[in-house]
Amino acid sequence: MLTVVNDDGTTPYGSLIDEIVREGAKRMPAATLEAEVNFYMAELADQRDDSGRRLVVRNGFHQPRKVTTAAGAVEVKAPRVNDKRVDEATGERKRFSSAILPPWARKSPKISEVLPLLYLHGLSSGDFVPALEQFLGSSADLSPATITRLTAQWQADHKTFMDRDLSATDYVYVWADGIHLRIRLAEAKAAVLVMVGVRADGTKELIAMTDGYRESSEAWAGLLRDCARRGMRAPVPAVGDGALGFWNALNEVFPETRHQRCWVHKTANVLDALPKSAQPAAKRAIQEIYNAEDKERAAKAVAAFTKQHGAKHPKVVKRITGDEEELSAFFDFPAEHWIHLRTTNPIESTFATVRLRTKVTKGAGSRAAALAMVFKLIESAQQRWRAVNAPHLVALVRAGARFERGVLVEPSEARAA
Numbered sequence: 001m002l003t004v005v006n007d008d009g010t011t012p013y014g015s016l017i018d019e020i021v022r023e024g025a026k027r028m029p030a031a032t033l034e035a036e037v038n039f040y041m042a043e044l045a046d047q048r049d050d051s052g053r054r055l056v057v058r059n060g061f062h063q064p065r066k067v068t069t070a071a072g073a074v075e076v077k078a079p080r081v082n083d084k085r086v087d088e089a090t091g092e093r094k095r096f097s098s099a100i101l102p103p104w105a106r107k108s109p110k111i112s113e114v115l116p117l118l119y120l121h122g123l124s125s126g127d128f129v130p131a132l133e134q135f136l137g138s139s140a141d142l143s144p145a146t147i148t149r150l151t152a153q154w155q156a157d158h159k160t161f162m163d164r165d166l167s168a169t170d171y172v173y174v175w176a177d178g179i180h181l182r183i184r185l186a187e188a189k190a191a192v193l194v195m196v197g198v199r200a201d202g203t204k205e206l207i208a209m210t211d212g213y214r215e216s217s218e219a220w221a222g223l224l225r226d227c228a229r230r231g232m233r234a235p236v237p238a239v240g241d242g243a244l245g246f247w248n249a250l251n252e253v254f255p256e257t258r259h260q261r262c263w264v265h266k267t268a269n270v271l272d273a274l275p276k277s278a279q280p281a282a283k284r285a286i287q288e289i290y291n292a293e294d295k296e297r298a299a300k301a302v303a304a305f306t307k308q309h310g311a312k313h314p315k316v317v318k319r320i321t322g323d324e325e326e327l328s329a330f331f332d333f334p335a336e337h338w339i340h341l342r343t344t345n346p347i348e349s350t351f352a353t354v355r356l357r358t359k360v361t362k363g364a365g366s367r368a369a370a371l372a373m374v375f376k377l378i379e380s381a382q383q384r385w386r387a388v389n390a391p392h393l394v395a396l397v398r399a400g401a402r403f404e405r406g407v408l409v410e411p412s413e414a415r416a417a
Contacts, residue, residue, distance in 0.1 A: 202391020
């Protein structure tokens with residue numbers, strides 16, 4: 001198909017490169033959907049009725065529909081399959097369902113991820129169409145009414161998430177942090193309180209997310225009590241920064257849980273209190289502590305840090321020595337997990353991109369809508385979280401297994417000791 005190209009390289013529908021990309025975006029889904037259906041039918045080619053006729057056959061095409069993707073609005077015509085097989089358990093007809101183009105899909109997951117990001121950036125629902133129309137080549141499914149319906153659905157999803165039963169899931173490790181985002185929360189001092197956990201199979205998962213004033217003990221206790229009410233067990237260790245609100249609340253709701261302070265926050269806190277000339281040496285000394293081979297060597301590194309800086313900066317040294325037990329708790333767990341347990345990085349890294357894309361907006365806006373947007377972004381990011389190292393050891397931690405210098409102590413060894 002020939003396209004008229006202007007002198008400046010543009011076409012009636014944009015640039016020539018955009019036209020090529022959109023044309024490819026139309027052809028590739030069609031070819032991929034055909035391949036998916038052909039593979040499905042080939043696998044079931046031996047399924048036949050009493051007369052020898054195939055039970056799974058092609059049956060033309062579905063009505064074409066437009067799907068909004070990152071390459072623009074693409075018209076897709078999906079192959080149709082006539083599956084005459086019957087599920088013996090339910091008695092219902094089996095149906096082919098495309099993994100590439102789910103039924104009723106009108107936009108790609110990537111577009112759904114962009115929408116809450118734009119909302120967090122302060123874009124009003126009325127501005128979505130002009131903002132995205134040039135990029136996507138169409139305003140299909142992006143009207144203000146559609147955006148409003150989506151935000152309402154996201155709020156409902158967040159509420160359902162925060163009301164779900166937690167008794168069937170065991171979170172062995174927990175990270176907690178209060179993230180300050182300049183978004184449409186009701187209070188200027190509000191923070192987003194986030195808890196991420198590690199399940200017994202080693203996978204990471206968002207546990208809870210709400211807002212709280214100044215990361216207060218009351219706000220954290222409310223969140224922890226709600227999780228306990230819904231069946232959450234006490235985690236073995238919890239990892240957090242130096243904010244006392246969370247630790248006070250944890251002692252109240254889950255007093256048996258061990259405390260592990262975040263070394264990233266602690267390092268920043270210590271270095272900020274030292275003159276710039278002393279910071280490089282102090283940073284190396286701190287790294288010697290948390291990178292030590294075991295708790296005993298870490299204690300020696302703390303003593304070396306004290307000797308090096310104690311005379312000139314005793315109050316700064318106290319920030320390490322005063323919290324030494326809580327900073328060293330991770331040494332009592334599998335060595336493979338130390339890199340995960342000594343910081344709140346699983347939360348911080350998720351929110352890093354959100355922080356970069358948020359700004360002060362005029363007016364408080366809707367608190368529920370703002371939290372729903374953050375929730376949808378975390379939900380999207382969660383799909384890319386990787387499990388902890390040596391995930392099989394997490395269940396042993398919950399079972400009370402003992403680890404010395406990061407290595408599992410067998411029962412016979414423990415009795416001999």
